[in-house]
Amino acid sequence: MSGPAATAARFRGWPLTLTLAAVTGLSVGPFYWLVVGSTHKDTEIFDWPPHLLPGGSLGENLDHLQAKIGLGRVLVNSLAIAGLQTAGALVVALLAGYAFAKFRFRGRTVLFALLLSTLVVPEQVMLVPLFKMMMSFRLLDSYQAVVLPGLCVPFAIFLMRQALGSMPDELLDAARVDGAGELRVLWSVVVPVMRPVLAALAIFLFLGSWNQFVWPLIALRSPEMHTLPVAIATLHGSRTTTDHGAILAGTALSTLPMMVLFLALQRQFISGLLAGATKG
Incomplete structure (x- = not known):
């Protein structure tokens, strides 16, 4: 299938794709923030804008935990x-x-x-x-x-x-x-x-x-x-x-x-x- 019909079929699938992406983000987002937050110092966790990449304090946090x-x-x-x-x-x-x-x-x-x-x-x-x-x-x-x-x-x-x-x-x-x-x-x-x-x-x-x-x-x-x-x-x-x-x-x-x-x-x-x- 090609031409306008194929284009229309692809556009009809976008709402479902976006919905699944949003649900996946809502499900994985808190867990991702949990992992990223565990690698930052206590003073950095509530910074704004939030840190979206892992830091270098995981070992220090685990030492404190121990x-x-x-x-x-x-x-x-x-x-x-x-x-x-x-x-x-x-x-x-x-x-x-x-x-x-x-x-x-x-x-x-x-x-x-x-x-x-x-x-x-x-x-x-x-x-x-x-x-x-x-x-x-x-x-x-x-x-x-x-x-x-x-x-x-x-x-x-x-x-x-x-x-x-x-x-x-x-x-x-x-x-x-x-x-x-x-x-x-x-x-x-x-x-x-x-x-x-x-x-x-x-x-x-x-x-x-x-x-x-x-x-x-x-x-x-x-x-x-x-x-x-x-x-x-x-x-x-x-x-x-x-x-x-x-x-x-x-x-x-x-x-x-x-x-x-x-x-x-x-x-x-x-x-x-x-x-x-x-x-x-």
Whole structure:
């Protein structure tokens, strides 16, 4: 197609292109400013016009962050808590989802309905009883206090139950006929088939655990046990002048584990999200 018709077709595509460009700019712009701001001194961050190119103070900001909150220690705390919680929640979701989807037992429907009903309970409502429970178990100010409440995630169990419900029973029966026990069936048959769903779920669980703030703030009392979001929050008001450069550097650094995890599981993540759409 050439001539006036081709020109008209190109002009008709411009509104969509400009709209997508504007939406992309609104989405990427704050993150770009966060990265650029983390490389400037505290006194330069609010200059006008703003700095749009990276500066040379990233190392200085990270040094300030290390001196004030112990950057290495809080990173280890966050990674340990998020990793343990994600792995444990995946195991619980897989086992519970498998039981709800593939076994028939008395009270299954009632139990599943009760599980789903917890989705509408606000997290803030559970803070006081959860605090009393951890205090009675003498688990406050420990990894267990943060990890254990996040092992049972109703949404994760629901997602695994729905995904496993579409898995043919013939595959499981064939493995049982060959003499495999339930754990062997789960590991050798279910896990390979559910790998995309597990990868997508792992990203959601890790993101939720990594960004968790309110409960770690309550349960972890000593600065040595703080996670990265809690430690960064303590920088506000710790001095007469807040070190915004250090805060921006810590916030930018907190996005790296999620980016690495997403890039590592990108294919499985997309496959997991499209699994339901590709079934005939």
